[in-house]
Amino acid sequence: MSDSYYGRPIVKPHQWKPEVPAYFWIGGTAGAAAVGCTVARIRGAHGLARVFKRTALAGALASPILLTLDLGVPLRFYNMFRVFKPTSPMNLGSWVLTAFGGALTASTLAELCGVKAASVIGELAAAALGPVVTTYTAVLISNTATPVWHEAYEGLPFVFIASGLAGAGAVGVLFAPPEERGIARRAMVLGSLGMGAGMQGMQVGLGPLLSEPYHEGKAGAMHGAATLLGLAGASLGVIGRKNRFVSSTAALCTIAAGVLERFTIFQAGKQSAQDPKYVVESQRARLALRALAHELPQHDERRQESEHAEHRMEHHAQ
Amino acid sequence: MIDLFPFTSEASEKSTYAESHARKGFFTDTTLCIGCKACEIACKEWNELPSDGMTFTGQSYDNTGELSGTTWRHVAFVEHGGNGATRWLMESDVCKHCTHAACLDVCPTGSLIRTEFGTVVVQEDVCNGCGYCVPACPFGVIAKREDSGHAAKCTLCYDRLKDDETPACAKACPTQSIQFGDVDVLRKRADERLEQVRKTNRFEGASLYGRKTDDGIGGAGAFFLLLDKPEIYGLPPDPVDTTRDLHKMWRVMGVAAASLVAAVTFSAIGTRR
Numbered sequence: 001m002s003d004s005y006y007g008r009p010i011v012k013p014h015q016w017k018p019e020v021p022a023y024f025w026i027g028g029t030a031g032a033a034a035v036g037c038t039v040a041r042i043r044g045a046h047g048l049a050r051v052f053k054r055t056a057l058a059g060a061l062a063s064p065i066l067l068t069l070d071l072g073v074p075l076r077f078y079n080m081f082r083v084f085k086p087t088s089p090m091n092l093g094s095w096v097l098t099a100f101g102g103a104l105t106a107s108t109l110a111e112l113c114g115v116k117a118a119s120v121i122g123e124l125a126a127a128a129l130g131p132v133v134t135t136y137t138a139v140l141i142s143n144t145a146t147p148v149w150h151e152a153y154e155g156l157p158f159v160f161i162a163s164g165l166a167g168a169g170a171v172g173v174l175f176a177p178p179e180e181r182g183i184a185r186r187a188m189v190l191g192s193l194g195m196g197a198g199m200q201g202m203q204v205g206l207g208p209l210l211s212e213p214y215h216e217g218k219a220g221a222m223h224g225a226a227t228l229l230g231l232a233g234a235s236l237g238v239i240g241r242k243n244r245f246v247s248s249t250a251a252l253c254t255i256a257a258g259v260l261e262r263f264t265i266f267q268a269g270k271q272s273a274q275d276p277k278y279v280v281e282s283q284r285a286r287l288a289l290r291a292l293a294h295e296l297p298q299h300d301e302r303r304q305e306s307e308h309a310e311h312r313m314e315h316h317a318q
Numbered sequence: 319m320i321d322l323f324p325f326t327s328e329a330s331e332k333s334t335y336a337e338s339h340a341r342k343g344f345f346t347d348t349t350l351c352i353g354c355k356a357c358e359i360a361c362k363e364w365n366e367l368p369s370d371g372m373t374f375t376g377q378s379y380d381n382t383g384e385l386s387g388t389t390w391r392h393v394a395f396v397e398h399g400g401n402g403a404t405r406w407l408m409e410s411d412v413c414k415h416c417t418h419a420a421c422l423d424v425c426p427t428g429s430l431i432r433t434e435f436g437t438v439v440v441q442e443d444v445c446n447g448c449g450y451c452v453p454a455c456p457f458g459v460i461a462k463r464e465d466s467g468h469a470a471k472c473t474l475c476y477d478r479l480k481d482d483e484t485p486a487c488a489k490a491c492p493t494q495s496i497q498f499g500d501v502d503v504l505r506k507r508a509d510e511r512l513e514q515v516r517k518t519n520r521f522e523g524a525s526l527y528g529r530k531t532d533d534g535i536g537g538a539g540a541f542f543l544l545l546d547k548p549e550i551y552g553l554p555p556d557p558v559d560t561t562r563d564l565h566k567m568w569r570v571m572g573v574a575a576a577s578l579v580a581a582v583t584f585s586a587i588g589t590r591r
Contacts, residue, residue: 005394005552006377008384012458015449035582043586072447072467076427079446083428087561090450091426131575138574139567143424143560144453150560153567157574165581187585194581273453280549283556 002284004276011145013273014266016070021262023066024137027097028160029167029258030059031134032191034104036168038127040183041120047177048184055171056126057108060101060133089140096136100129134164141269147282148210148272149265155202159265162198163258166191166233170251170258173237178244185237185247192234192254195261196227209281210272219268226264229257341436342474343539344488345504346410348551349515349524350495353379353408357391360490364475365390368465378406384552385411387463390472391487394551409542409551410496412487413438413459413472414528417536418559421451421460421471429469436501436539437474445469456535456557474539501539505529511543521545527553534558 004010037052068077080094107122138160142153149156165187172184203211214223233254240246272278361367367388375381378395385392396407419438422430429444430451440460445468451460452469460471475485483489488498497504508526515524524545528538534557548555 003547003549005396005550006375006380008552010458010549010552010554011456012452012461014453015462032578032582035579036585039582039586045586070449072449072462072469073445076444076446079427079429079444080448082444083426085426085428087423087564088426088450089564089567090424090448094426131578132571134578135571135574139564139571140450141453142567143564144450145420145456145458145558145560146453149453150563153563154570157571158577161574161578161581165578165585169585183586187582190581190585269453273458276549276552279554283554287556 002277002280004280007276009274010276010279011147011273013270014141014144014146016266018263019066019070021266022259023063023070024160025163025167025259025262026059026066027063027137028134028164028262029171030056030063031100031130031132032161032164032168032187033059033171034100034123034126034130034133036172036183036187038123040180041123043183045176045180045183048172048180051172051175051184052168053104053108053123055168056130057101057104060097060104060126063097064101089136089143093133093136093140096129096132100126100133103129131161134161141265144269145279146269146273147278148206148213149269151210151282152202152206155198155205156265159195159198159202159261162191162194163261164191166195166230166254167258170233170254173247173251181247185241188251188254189234189237192230192237192257195258196230196234199223199227199261210278213268213271213278214264217271219264219271222260222264222267226257226260229253229260233257339435339479340500340502341539342479342499343415343436343501343504343541344412344474344485345497345499345508345541345543346412347495347497347508347511347543348407348409349519349521349543349545350493351393351408351410352493352495353393353395354492355382355393356490356492357410357487357496358382358389358393360486361391361472362389364478364486365473385413385457385459385461385471387461387470388465390470396546396550398546398550405546407545407551409544410487410491411552412540413474414457414535414541414557415472415474415539416559417531417539418562419535420454420456420559420561421469423559423561423564424450424454426450433476433479435474435476435479437476437479438539439473439476440469440471442466442468442470454560456554456559472540505541508541508543515543515545523547534562 033052033055037049040049068074085091103122103125107119110118135157138156141149169184169188169191176184213219233250236250378397380395382392392411394409398405415437422438429441433439447467449462460469463470484498488496512526515521527544528541531537
């Protein structure tokens with residue numbers, strides 16, 4: 001047991017409501033779907049492209065609502081746009097999400113009015129912004145003092161793209177015309193497997209201490225269930241190629257896994273902030289490493305200190 | 319690498335105003351703290367912060383618990399040791415007003431600002447309560463207020479500073495454990511006090527916390543003289559402004575974003591539609 005102040009948390013756990021992890025899944029799926037829309041168009045799978053486009057549009061329209069609902073002062077949501085601030089991933093994300101939603105809305109309107117060129121341009125813009133929409137949320141939570149988030153900044157974006165890919169694929173499997181489901185199924189299975197591998201890889205990167213929240217308590221249980229659902233989704237997706245019922249079940253399993261994994265990550269973040277040992281032990285280890293690596297500079301520091309003292313003495317003499 | 323945007327936290331170190339004042343801060347000398355909590359009360363009264371209710375934590379004389387949106391000074395009572403050699407340490411904790419302030423960096427609305435006094439302040443009429451600053455703070459200081467929905471923390475009594483007044487907590491402190499002033503003056507005083515405490519009073523474990531300007535937050539505007547390890551007082555041993563790593567995060571994100579395009583393309587190639 002590391003030292004602490006009555007076991008109280010050092011850093012504050014996030015205070016975000018369930019709307020935020022829900023948005024993370026919906027936004028991530030929408031971003032991947034926007035990429036999928038353009039790729040499906042290039043492959044000539046226009047039915048699938050339509051499903052992807054509607055998914056992306058629905059996600060892009062639902063996202064700001066969810067995010068606004070989470071705000072402490074929802075009527076001031078527009079203050080997100082009073083600055084452009086690159087040190088704040090949430091600020092950049094707000095701008096990107098707005099452009100993303102704007103592009104999809106414009107493209108859909110153009111499509112309805114029969115202006116094909118404008119529709120394609122909108123789709124391309126959304127496809128360009130989609131990967132940012134899917135991944136910036138990983139940077140957003142990594143850029144905090146929450147131990148399991150900050151230290152996982154190399155792994156989280158990959159978990160998020162896999163989850164987005166799986167989600168978009170699953171929606172495609174559910175709603176695309178039967179003859180065009182192949183692309184969606186492949187995306188779904190690839191995404192599901194990627195999410196499982198990504199979560200494992202992320203935990204390896206976090207090391208034995210910081211990966212603990214993913215095995216313990218509520219987060220541990222949720223992670224276990226999400227892993228099983230993801231595996232079920234992937235294997236049923238492969239097996240159920242010809243069977244509508246099996247592939248739909250696979251898609252639902254995949255969606256459930258993706259949503260659950262987002263909530264797991266939020267819960268693990270909370271757990272890692274609530275127990276001070278994650279902050280203390282990881283920072284102590286960092287300090288010990290630094291002391292080891294900088295034995296010589298430490299020497300310098302002492303010299304600097306004495307120079308400092310001399311300087312002070314001179315100052316006094318004056 | 320050329321930085322097109324201020325991706326690092328450098329932008330937030332500079333005051334939004336013309337630097338017309340010296341940087342102000344606190345030096346909290348915990349060796350002088352008697353745990354009277356006058357600072358907590360003075361802060362609540364001056365800043366019109368509501369009560370947090372009557373609770374008994376069972377943790378020494380500390381029934382406040384932690385800093386929050388409605389508690390901007392918090393006196394910690396540490397009972398450390400055992401076998402008849404228990405040390406009773408008291409420390410009045412407060413926002414550190416970091417040089418590299420994570421809360422300010424991540425704030426998406428620009429509600430959090432660096433004032434002309436070098437302090438970090440929430441503009442409560444701008445904050446929309448997104449809550450990003452809450453997990454970003456490496457000290458767990460800032461929090462969302464449940465009553466009003468926006469984030470709140472110590473302002474170093476911004477309103478009093480504008481009138482050349484001492485912040486309420488420092489004014490109320492009967493032992494000068496909380497000292498207010500220009501940061502560079504306070505730093506010098508802290509150095510001298512540390513030497514005195516170490517040599518004269520033989521507290522060899524004494525150290526200055528937040529005093530070094532090359533730590534993960536670039537030094538604190540409110541720093542402390544501690545008699546034991548920081549974590550004993552509920553302080554992180556090596557606090558870092560998370561934004562220090564942000565440029566690395568963007569780079570990883572770029573690779574991930576490209577991978578997403580590759581994965582979607584791969585799903586579409588060679589598949590029978």
